[in-house]
Amino acid sequence: MTNKVRLKVKPAYAKKMKAGYPLIAEDAIMNKKELKVEGTFIELVDEQGQFIGQGYYGKQNKGLGWVLSRSPREVIDGKFFKTKIKKALDDRAAFFEDADTTAFRVFNGEGDGIGGVTIDYFDGFYLINWYSEGIYRFKDEIIDSLRTLTDVKGIYEKKRFAKKGMYVEDDDFVTGERAQFPLIVKENGIHFAIYLNEGAMVGVFLDQRDVRKAIRDQYAEGKRVLNTFSYTGAFSVAAALGGAVKTTSVDLANRSRSKTEEHFTINGIDYEEQDIIVEDVFNYFKYAVRKQLKFDMVILDPPSFARSKKHTFSAEKDYTALLEQAIQITEENGLIVASTNCSTFGMKKFKGFIEKAFNKTGETYKILREFTLPEDFKITSEFKEGNYLKVAVIQKTT
Template sequence: MTEIILKKGKDKAAWQLHPWIFSGAIATIVGKPANGDLVSVYNDDREFIAYGYYNGESRVAIRLLEWDPAKEVNENWWRERIQKAVKARNGIFNEQTNTARLIFSEADFLPGLIADRFGDFISLQILTTGIERVKSIVVDELQKLLNPKGIYQREDGAARAHDGLEAQGGVLFGQHPPVFVDIIENGIHYKVNIAEGQKSGFYCDQRTNRLIVAQHAPGKKILDCFCYSGGFSLNALKMGASQVFSVDSSALAIETLIQNISENAFDKSKHTVIQSDVNKQLKAFKEQGEKFDLVILDPPKYAPSRSSLEKASRAYKELNRLGLLLLSSGGLLATFSCSGAMDIDTFKQVLAWAALDAGKEIQFINQFNQPEDHPIRASFPEGEYLKGLLCRVI
């Protein structure tokens, strides 16, 4: 196995179980590892730190896997890690929910691997060369553990390119998923497009937050922005909202949402679907004098990195300012950020600025987080990306 020696003073995070080693921390490579090869990592005193897999084309040159020198990273190691991750999610699945994240990359000590269960199918994202090397083991173990009808790999070209991988997707086991896979979450039925939908096909990271927000829905007029396939909208209708307006720019999202309304036999007269740019539609509602009791803002990632945080903060501020303008005293704003670069304190400050510009005074009355199938590993705080706030206009 290739040995990699780190520069003096560049080993602290690795000793503390952080899984990333950047290329600039490497002093010496003893050998010529290929991308995806297992390597052993040492400090400058030649003390063993951990095993990991290497990629010379990635800014994250080594992703650490195992800190015990006595444990060999072999096929059994990979299978045991997968088993442990899946077992930890067993309590989520029941008659009301058959969808959740099974494996969450670094959080489950499996960097570069994301697996989501959608009813009878599993959607995989394979984002690194190291995971590409053991893909057959991953597929075989998930097949044995869950006996799905099919396992499908998402293409994820942009994400794979960061690790020097070409875009690749398709069926890895069993049946090709139908255009729409039937799933159930919180007792609500959804049609999920695994092959073409956003991310893995469905945002199961909002499962718990949808329930919390829906508690405020009875009898309320609600605006759900960036609604995608309707997670917040459907939960609100189930809980007795008087009217729900759902806005998204994606034609596929709107098509899916309309199917989901019919699938659950909700009253279509209480639901309005609008395909539009969200900021443009919020301005149109303001000009029309529309008011809502609850506005939900769940935008895509505005800040993919720390360098883009300032620009993203301005975008978040403007979006939330427009949302607040549609609320009267007592109205609620449920607003989210899935940008890992934006922490909750910065997000609160952005909301304070948005409220000031909107001429509104707000209170933070609840805080939203990731659900248990998206755990945050103590040694990898970067895994915390989803945060949200429930604000009351006073």
């Protein structure tokens, strides 16, 4: 290990980091001006010079990098990365053996011991998401580990470290064979069309797997379902396969229509019998109220932050108002599947949004079930922000 920079951690942060907090927060470091090149190795010490941990410099959101080891003697090299990736692959052995699910996460950043990188599996192909230039400097070690440890058809990557956290437009293919797109994968028997070469989004959010299964197996039968912020219609497909009378998918993006039609088609569903609407969700809510439309299930899975010509949505500020609108068009005893991937608040605060929305509308409710991240999205208890997904299945009671 060369070019290691020693950083002093402020007293206010030292205790937390000694307890296992893995993110090197920008505000935690006294001498951050010594950091020059991303990918540089870091040694963290407290004010007295006592060792806290070692990691790497890589700017990600409000962090300067990640702690990789709590031992001053551990060497961060190819063997280190290989050991971490092997354990992660071993932990997902049951997923590799499940013929009904051929898409899942095999490495979840800090939850598997290396913050700043995730790896997803799509029927023999691997997708690596790099979240900083710092972790990208270890690209060769991580890719070599993958190719050594498992059967790899091909590897793709997404570089998510342009300014303001944007995706770096580039050829996403890395090595092996190129996939034929769409790459059809399965999730609990549901088919999804994956495109690893079409920008930041690939076609489905893997962290919602358990929620889609519950919608299909427990909640959709006989219901009229509204899926808002529908993206490629994955929730709508799950609902239709679960016996929904009809689904309505609403998303502002023009591509949502063709992507949703494709997902219905590969699952043997006639998309012409479903409603697929390209529209601002907030405008659609107003339309539904005006037309007195009601649904037996409303699915809310907005992005943490979104901007359209007329609306700006922030989950932390605006989720309560979004729920109020959903409540208005939900039948009595109907369900609202409320979801957020915003990492800045936890489930307790999210439940507060739900309570506030129902109080404002004068309606009553009960939460039937809660979801967080599925088991392949491994987390560490010392980093609560990593457990970002919060989903509540809410019944509007009479």
